[in-house]
Amino acid sequence: MHGYSRFGAAYWPAASHFVLLEIDACGNSLAGELICRICVGAVARLIEAFLELEDCHSSRYEIVGQTEPAAGTCCFCLATL
Numbered sequence: 001m002h003g004y005s006r007f008g009a010a011y012w013p014a015a016s017h018f019v020l021l022e023i024d025a026c027g028n029s030l031a032g033e034l035i036c037r038i039c040v041g042a043v044a045r046l047i048e049a050f051l052e053l054e055d056c057h058s059s060r061y062e063i064v065g066q067t068e069p070a071a072g073t074c075c076f077c078l079a080t081l
Helices: 001-011 040-054
Strands: 017-024 029-033 059-066
Touching: 001 040, 017 040, 040 059
Parallel strands: none
Antiparallel strands: 017 029, 017 059
16 A cells, blocks of 8 residues: 555556455455546555554455456546546
8 A cells, every 4th residue: 555655556557547455354355446547646545544543453455456447437536437
């Protein structure tokens, strides 16, 4: 997460969009939200701030770059991907 909060989309330059995954304590993916290249840095910083405030240890969050076309909208700015 730190790489995205620091470098934004440049952290995974080949990605056309990103997916925010919530992963439970057992390693299972609970949710996947689409994020556009413009918003990925801001989303990463928000998640990091949330985790600091909540001190949440039951779930972790990962951002993964995707290269194939996406069908949907960015969960942050609602831009069509």
